[in-house]
Amino acid sequence: MKTTFKILAATLLMVSCGSSNQNTKKQAENKPPADPTEYGNTITSDELKEMLYTYASDEFEGRETGEPGQKKAVNYLKEQYMKMGIPSPLSGDDYFQEVPLQKQKSPEAMLKVKGTSFEQFTDFLILGSVETETMDMSNIVYVGYGIDAENYSNYSGLDVKGKIVLAKSGEPKNEDGTYVTTGTSEETKWSSGRGSLSSKRDAAKENGAKALFYLEPALFERYANYYRAVAESGQAGRISLKSNESSTLFMMINEDLAKALFANINDDDQPKNIGSSVTLDIKSQSEQVESENVVAFIRGTEKPDEILVISAHLDHEGVKDGKVYNGADDDGSGTVAILEIAEAFKTAADNGDGPKRSILFLHVTGEEKGLLGSRHYSDNDPIFPLKNTVADLNIDMIGRTDPKRTGGDRNYIYLIGSDKLSTELHELSEAMNTKYTNIELDYKYNDENDPNRFYYRSDHYNFAKNNIPVIFYFNGTHDDYHQPTDTPDKIEYDLLENRTRLVFYTAWEVANRDARLIVDKAETESE
Structure with missing residues (x-):
C-alpha cells in the first residue's frame, strides 16, 4: 500500500484544525510555555495496569502474527485511538497499514556439486x-x-x-x-x-x-x-x-x-x-499471511512535516502446546506505554499545547518473526518520508527487572542506541531524565558488538539503519521471556509508569525544541 500524500495532507489538515487553532489563540495571548509535567502526570500505573490486563489476557491468544489473536490486538488498539479522538494518518477510520507477509514451508530442493x-x-x-x-x-x-x-x-x-x-x-x-x-x-x-x-x-x-x-x-x-x-x-x-x-x-x-x-x-x-560447479533447483512452498501495523497521528502545530515516531511491537508468540504466551512484558508493556503517551499528547493538544512537530504512534506487527512490520514501514512503505523523520523512540519490554543485573537501583532502564547517530539526542535524553524522572540509565547493552545483539533485535534498528536517531528502551530479559509465564501480574507497574513518563518527556522535548536533532554520526554504509 502506497499512501497518496495529497489525500493525506488534506485529511490531516481537517482533523487537526481544531488543535492548531487553539495553539494559535494561545500564542496570541502570550501565555507561558506549557509545563509537560501537567501531561506527564496523566500517565499512571493504574491505567497502564488496566489496559495491560486486557491486552495480555488469554482472550488475545498470544497475539501471534497473522492469527486471530493478533486481529483482536489491532482492533483493540484502533478502538483505543478512536476513543481518545486521535486520528489515523491514513484515510478515514483506517488505522491499519497492511504488511504483506508469507508463511514459508520448507521448500523442495535438489543440489548437485560436480555431478x-x-x-x-x-x-x-x-x-x-x-x-x-x-x-x-x-x-x-x-x-x-x-x-x-x-x-x-x-x-x-x-x-x-x-x-x-x-x-x-x-x-x-x-x-x-x-x-x-x-x-x-x-x-x-x-x-x-x-x-x-x-x-x-x-x-x-x-x-x-x-x-x-x-x-x-x-x-x-x-x-x-x-x-x-x-x-x-x-x-x-x-x-x-x-x-x-x-x-x-x-x-x-x-x-x-x-x-x-x-x-x-x-x-x-x-x-x-x-x-x-553447482546446480540447485528450488521449489517454493509459501502461502500468504495477512497482517498489519497500527498507526495513529497527532499533527504538529509549527513543523508538521517533521515526524517523531514512537514505536512498539504489538505481536507475541501465540499459543503453543495449548498454552497462551501472553507477552505482558514482551511487548504488552511497550504497547500500553504508547497508548498512555498518546493520550498525554492528545490532552496537551486539546488544551492548546499540541507538539510543534508531528508524532506518529506506530504499533508494528511481526517483530517476533524478524522485525517485519517495522522493516515494511522503513523499506517498502514509509507513510511519511524517512528524510522527514527526526527520531524513533522504541519501547520493547519496560515492565520488569533483569535478575542478572547486580547492584544499582531497581528504578533503572537500559538505553540502547541513544548516542549512535545523534549526540544531541543522547544529551537530551539524559537531561530529561535528570529533570523529570530520575531513573538510573544503564548503557550495558549499548554496543553493536554485544553478543546479545540487542541493538539489532528490536524495531528501532530499521530506523537506525536509515540514519534516523533512535533510543531503544529495554528492561532486559528474565526467566519468563518468551514463556507462557510472561503474564501481567508480574509487571512492576510503578517502574512501568516512571519509564513511560521518561519516554513521554523525551518525546516532548524532541517534538517541541526549536531546531531539529542534528545527526552528527551518520553511517555512510551499513556495517
Missing part, C-alpha cells in the same frame, strides 16, 4: 524465504570466514555480485588471542552463535552475492533436526516479508558438502575463486 547429489536436511538447509528458481554456476567464491568489518574484511578485492559465496564459521584471532574485529577476548557478532549467522548473511547480501553456503558444524545438526521435523509435520515454518527485490539465498551446510565445494576449507582461510 554428486546432496540431500536436504542431511547435507544442507535452506534458511529464510525463497522463490522457485534454478541456479547453475561454475564459479564459486570462497570468502574464508565471511567477515566484512571496518578493520577486517574477507570480501576485500573480490567481486561476488550475482555469485555463490562459500564461508565458514568462526573468527580469526590475533597473536595475543584477541578477536581481529574488536581486539578483545569477548565473543563478537562474527565469532559464534546465532548472531554470527545473521552478520555473515548480511555481509554476503551487502556485497551482492546470489547465495551464501555457510559451514557451521556446531549448529548444523540442531537446525537440521528441527527443520526436518517441521517439514515432516507438514506445518508452515518461518514468516517473512514479501518483497519484489531479489534476496540472497542463505544455506547452512555440513562438512561433507563444504569439502565437496572446497577440499581445504578447514585449513585454508584465504579468500579466492574456486572451481566447483
